[in-house]
Amino acid sequence: DGLVLVDTGLFALAKMHHERLRTWDASRLNTAVYSHGHVDHIFGVPPFDEEATSNGWPMPRVIAHEAMPARFDRYVLTAGYNSIVNQRQFGFPQPVPWPTSFRDPNLLYRDVHRLDVGGETFELHHARGETDDHTWTWVPGRKVLCSGDMFIWATPNCGNPQKVQRYPADWARALREMIALEPEVLLPGHGFPVVGAARISQALGDTADLLEHLHDRTVEMMNAGETLDAILHEVGPPQDLIERAYLRPVYDDPEFIVRNIWRQYGGWYDGNPAHLKPARDADLAAEIASLSGGAARLAGRARELAASGKLRLAAHLAEMAGSAAPDDRGVHTARAEVFEKFAEAEPSVMAKGIYGWAVKESRSKT
Incomplete structure (x- = not known):
């Protein structure tokens, strides 16, 4: 029946990824699953589309959560902004050309979708986390978990100061659901695979613990009437967690996650009246x-x-x-x-x- 890919990579790497894959398997691409709509995960399908056309194969099917088309519409609307903030975030010397056309999904799902290809079952689960359109994939016959960016070998990307809302409580719940399946192989959205049920449980559990701690302490202080200023200088990550090799703040920062939690529940007013109409x-x-x-x-x-x-x-x-x-x-x-x-x-x-x-x-x- 062909191959199933979970995520497909950046546009700049699409040709290389296709060539590398073809060094070990010549089967057609049956299905690609977008774990979420960030541009480093969704631009690798075109070489497979071209290959299918030239070989007379059925076109690859792309599956994603139903919120993804709205993301693509927003990317078109804010292309200039995204170009600037990604140049700033990554320190590029020139503006980053932001895409305004995409390989759209052929099939959208809402909560859970079961996919059977070549006798292998793939269970797609929606969970809000780094994005509102995130999918994590479970392969029960092999006890393989494809987490997408729910696990990235770093502090979760749950507070990016220049990007849209993230969802730490939902993220932590999804990690707990993954742990309950007792996966034996974890294939994350970034970084090395993790092998062994105990190791995977620890990695995902510690990530959930970190998010829950930041979330619960922030909400507790919000409910007590504290200002954002007070919360930012009071709430921090447990030291033993942030020192884990897979939770270090090398990309995002726990302080930014606290801000994101405030934004999710409290809006933009930070408690300082001088900031209301500055x-x-x-x-x-x-x-x-x-x-x-x-x-x-x-x-x-x-x-x-x-x-x-x-x-x-x-x-x-x-x-x-x-x-x-x-x-x-x-x-x-x-x-x-x-x-x-x-x-x-x-x-x-x-x-x-x-x-x-x-x-x-x-x-x-x-």
């Missing part, structure tokens, strides 16, 4: 600079704070100085230095990308 950043910065003796003094103090390790406070003053004196070379030299130190100190790709972008902004003005 002044322009530049106007506030100019006023603070005037009170402080000028933007250069703010920039100098930012340098001092950064040198003493107080990077969060230094970043506030450096940003104010740059906003108050947007054409001052000295101020922007200081701003670049502060954010460069911050980028070096941060482990996550997302924080490094945003701080690195600020460095480039100021370097361009010096």
